[in-house]
Amino acid sequence: MRISAKADYAVRAALELAVAGEDTSVKAEAIAAAQGIPHKFLEGILGDLRRGGLVASQRGGKGGYRLARPADAISIAEVIRVVDGPLVSVRGVRPPELSYCGPAESLLPLWIAVRANVRKILGEVTLAEVAAAKLPGDVLGLAEDPEAWTNP
Template identity: 75%
Template structure:
């Protein structure tokens, strides 16, 4: 699975908003871009997608900026990725349930579906609040600390 730059930037921007959720003033896009080292113009497009997707609200003007539309604990990492990139797992742009294979490739379909289910389980099960507080769910933390988890075979 590949996490696009767009998805990475969106999650980082959402985490910056989650960290400031208790502040009175909304965050300006410039401040988010600077804090997370995200190109400002690229971030503006991402924040627009997140606004249209119901994850953030925006306010114009001198005191304007962005806020999360709901508590960080109720927004999963998957929610953010889906809003900016679409489905979490697809094969050639097609969702696994819409695929069919024959012959020796027939068992690929359940493999792709299992992959999709596991990705969804992890990304739907981790909220912005979990990441922002550095308190990942135990199962995710255990997977991350598995020896060789990030190493190429």
Template identity: 70%
Template sequence: MRISARADYAVRAVLEFAVRQGDAPVKAEKIAAVQDIPHTFLEGILGDLRRAGIVDSRRGGGGGYRLVRGATAITVADVIRAVDGPIVSVRGERPTGLSCTGSAQPLLPLWIALRANVRKILEGVTLSDLATDALPEPVRQLAAGPEAWENP
């Protein structure tokens, strides 16, 4: 699985909003500077997040962006889907829409299991978990194993 720059930047941007939850709207320029994200690229990402109902925007001197819902109600999966679409795809299709024949038949349940596991993790981590450095224990355990950091 590959996490796109767009998805990484989107998660970093909304994490900034989560850390500042309850504060006044934050300007895109500030988020771009703090997270070292190209400003014009971030504006496009924020537009996708706004259309997905994750952030809203306010114009003017006191304007900027902020989360629409609380950080406990927004998962990392929500953010990634808003900017990149489906979490796991094979050749651009959801695994459930594929068909495999002959010797490739065992691939379909493999792709579906991969999708289920990725979704389980990304849907199980909220912005609040990240903002408070309180990842769910199963995620911490997966990341703590030495094999998680090594390439075979």
């Protein structure tokens, strides 16, 4: 299960907008420099975020991008879905569209449970929380367990 560069970049860009505040425009170039993201590639991502309704944009001299909603009203999951489609997929299709037979029949509920557990984290945490380094207690609990950092 891998998280794409696009998703990673999108979240980081959104976080830059979150710290700037909902009514301050930030130029794509500034975000690219701050987070080390290829400028043109980032422009495409910001376009996705705009079409997804998460970001508003303004052209011209004092233009740039800003969040379309308060940072505490946008979850990480929303950002990822807008740029990457479904949060979790198996062989490219989302779990409910799969069909298994024989001893594999219980695989479907298993993937559903995985997805639910991913949603629990990414759907709950907002841009504001990450930007302020104030993750919710339960998430922090998971992340602080030393075993969560071990390799395999």
